Amino acid sequence: MMSFNPYGLIIELNMSNDVDYLNNIISYQPNTPFLYGCHNFYPQVGTGLPFDYFIKCSQRFKKNSIHSAAFVSSKVGKMGPWSVSDGLPTLEMDRKLPIDVQAKQLWATGLIDDVIIGNAYAPEAELAALAQVDRYLLTLDVDFVADINPIEETIVKKPLHFWRGDINSLVIRSTMPRVTHREEENPAHDNELEFQPGDVLVGNDGFGPYKNELQIVRKAHRELRKNKVGSIKQDQLFLLDFLKPWSKFKLK
Structure with missing residues (x-):
């Protein structure tokens, strides 16, 4: 009443x-x-x-x-x-x-x-x-590595990313940048270390059709064909758990 x-x-x-x-x-x-x-x-x-x-x-x-x-x-x-x-x-x-x-x-x-x-x-x-x-779109802050190049910075910051729906346990894949930027060269750098959860990677020139694909690490691994371009800020790593297959997100 x-x-x-x-x-x-x-x-x-x-x-x-x-x-x-x-x-x-x-x-x-x-x-x-x-x-x-x-x-x-x-x-x-x-x-x-x-x-x-x-x-x-x-x-x-x-x-x-x-x-x-x-x-x-x-x-x-x-x-x-x-x-x-x-x-x-x-x-x-x-x-x-x-x-x-x-x-x-x-x-x-x-x-x-x-x-x-x-x-x-x-x-x-x-x-x-x-x-x-942005209350309607999860945006994660990234600390860039010193050697990030302009094309990688564009790939990280410009697109509205989405987690590809056929997921895996190794990485979160945002695959459209490899299509949009398939013509741009991307030499290898920061690619010889073991990547840790939360690291942001971009495929380099040695990765064939996966060149310039953006990935966020879920499980530690090594891969010379990927460049580390940054890391999700430590206090925001847990927010990755809110992403689901096909979730949209931004990086800045």
Whole structure:
């Protein structure tokens, strides 16, 4: 009955408890556009939600098309609801991460509509970083090697990449650049080391039809016909787990 209030007030439900409360409410045919869900935030270090539990709780609300929210934490803000303030994230694993990486993770789940900064006050630099995040497309930051050449830099930064659908356990393959840039030469460099998970590779001139194909390493290996052009930033490596066959993504 509250969801049919004459003032258009939104009724917000707690998302951080995996109980049947929401299903019970839905069974009474509420005015669902005026029901929202929001996760808790957790000031005490070690008390934030584990990721698997967060997903389970959030899926209840997604299944019922309930607008949802969760919290990220500023590294600078010290103001919160309690005297203890070790940050204010929803997820414990987010507590030490940069604020934009926290937001990328929440949106990459496909389960969260609104991302809220839990603790005040986030500085201009964090707000600017959040403003750069594309909530609809996972974008990963790459640290380039010193010897990356112009064609490789273009291959990394320009296309809308997608993970080829016939997947393998060795690498994530973005194959269109080898078509678009099949005429450009790409001499070998940084190709004699063992590639590690998260390394970004481009096929060199010795790779025949696979020249200029972009790959992201999933399993360590060696291959002289590939050049290492960079690495996904260490604090974003876990975001690769959100990519699926045919997922679109950007690198910058």
